[in-house]
Amino acid sequence: MAKGVALVTGGGRRIGAEITSELIDDGWYVLVHVRQSYEEANKLLSQKSKQHGGIECGSVVIADLSTDEGLASLIEQTNAAILTQKAEGLGALIHNASIYKSNDYGSVDLAELRMNTRIHIEVPFLLTQAFAVSLRAASGCVIGMVDTSLGRAWKGLSHYTATKAGLRQLMMNLAGDLAPDVRVNCVAPGAIMAAPWEAEHFASVIEKVPLGRGGSPVDVAKAVLFLIQSDYLSGQVLNVDGGWTVAP
Ligand SMILES: NC(=O)c1ccc[n+]([C@@H]2O[C@H](COP(=O)([O-])OP(=O)(O)OC[C@H]3O[C@@H](n4cnc5c(N)ncnc54)[C@H](OP(=O)(O)O)[C@@H]3O)[C@@H](O)[C@H]2O)c1
Secondary structure (H helix, E strand, O other), X not given: OOOOEEEEOOOOOHHHHHHHHHHHHOOOEEEEEEOOOHHHHHHHHHHHHHHOOOXXXXXXXXXXXXXXXXXXXXXXXXXXXXXXXXXXXXXEEEXXXXXXXXXXXXXXXXXXXXXHHHHHHHXXXXXXXXXXXXXXXXXXXXXXXXXXXXXXXXXXXXXXHHHHHHHHHHHHXXXXXXXXXXXXXXXXXXXXXXXXXXXXXXXXXXXXXXXXOOOOHHHHHHHHHHHHHOOOOOOOEEEEOOOHHHOO
């Protein structure tokens, strides 16, 4: 019997896939939400099933979160899976789906700003709200995947950093609103996996990381699991950045 049902948005590849894997290894039944990474997610679930003696470790849910219909479909599919699994409710909700593209401040148009706001703030707000009762029933927890940009000026990323700051504050507020039944925290990865367009910048960031290397998706996934397992932690932001945040 699984520990509970967890939903990882954008859980089919990169860091999300590692979070999925870590949760399955800890005994969770994971709903792996994807928009495009359906094949990757299916492959991951079959690998995990083999590794765990053939048990069903999770299932894939497809939804484009840029539309209201997509969001409604994710909520419906998740509720159906909770029923099928005979779980008390949703045990863990990981807001991992994200968009990350550089654009000069002067060139960001309303559509791009709205899409960043949509994925980083609106969707986590509405998704958590939709599952509030279910999360309470399972004494569940919520984790927002933010980053280490807060209070810094990251060139060409104002639309991204501003909306990730919104997600961080949303999570902090919900740590109060959903208490005492539901814990809400954030994980803030540092330099973990470069986007294809930022290889040069990424290398210059790593030079400033006190631990002298970039992090791995496993480092991030372990932090997510730590927060899930830590019953007295709520309203926290865990930086997984090799000390970058405190570097001079
Ligand atoms: N990579 C890093 O070093 C780093 C650093 C700091 C913070 N973080 C944070 O850590 C988390 C994971 O990072 P990552 O680099 O692995 O993320 P990512 O690759 O940029 O995005 C994760 C997933 O979000 C999903 N997504 C994007 N738009 C969507 C939409 N409209 N509808 C539904 N899903 C959508 C995509 O799913 P599909 O592939 O299925 O389309 C994508 O795989 C993110 O929240 C990110 O902000 C990462």
